Amino acid sequence: MGDIEYWRDSFQSELSTLPEIIRDIDRVRKKGPYAIQSAIRNAEDQLKKCSNIQKSYKLELRLMVGMPVEKKKYENDLQELENELRECNDKLDDAKARAQRSELMSGANNEGPDPERDGDQMLMEAGKIQDKTVSCYIAQEIIKKIIWLKL
Template sequence: MTDIQYWEDTLTEEIEAIQNILDGVPSLSNPVQRASAMEEADDRLRGAAGTKRSFKMEIRLVQDIKERRRLEGNLQKMDQELRTLKADLKALQADENRGELFVSGGAGNGDNGEVDPSRAGSNMLNEAAALQDKTQDSLQNTRNMIAASKEVGVSTLEELQRQREVINNIDKEADRLDDNLARAEALMKQFGKRMAGDKFIQCFAVINSLLLLGVIIYAIMKKGAFDGNSDEPPNPASRMLRSQWEG
């Protein structure tokens, strides 16, 4: 973020410096000073174009979408200011060249004080051709800026599409985790039910074993009671049970 702020501040200062130079050109009476000032403004415009490219590259590295849009808006505003300054510089240069044209036309007067039409027409055609070339250069620069803007827009769309795919993948992964958690919970409930059933069976088996043991003990005690306290013959069933117990 510090680098972005540096490039933004630098570009702002360069635009202000160019504007001050162009504002002071009309007040200069010396043609040499005017030419020097316009040349300095032209050099600063080229430097500002390089600063603008660096600022644009730093903007493309910003991850926050809102911050990137804000910086892109500032860049677009500064770019428009640079275009306006460049147009003002071209207008000043055209006025300067036009003044030189009239001076050179006046210098070609004959002895009778009349202007040479052929020479004046040639100078005007040359000036028109020069202005046309400058206009073509300006149009080409505008096309280049539009192409660069389209490139930035395409890159932004691609980045947004990539982020959307990442979010969709995260949603799918979250849904899959939810399904796995639901299955794990169902398996735990089923396992708990089985454990409860197994414990019930074990308890039932222990109870049956205890009942059987109680019956056997009762039968033995009953047999002992018959043998010690009664003169009646033993019960055949008790005899059979005793024989099985002793055997």
């Protein structure tokens, strides 16, 4: 009887954190697409964790033989938790759809790409890479001179 209570309590506990994690998806929208994807991944992981606990709870419920009154009580608890899990799953799907729409609409503010700025940025990055290459070449030459001096 203790195992079934453990799984019920675990299911309730993990499920209670899920709505807050789903709300985080909308909160991080201003932080950019990577933050949104991370929040969605967290919510999906929590949802999967709840589903796995649900399976264990159902398994323990099937093992309850000869206790129809207690079994019925736990079945009712399971039904309530499953309904809540379904609601959270629907909310997560809605949050994903909102995130996808906001990502699609993020470029709709008539701020198109600035070719001059993008070109300058690419040239700066190329310059940094070239500086690193030159630094590596100079370091190699210094090492060669040191080795030749020791010989």
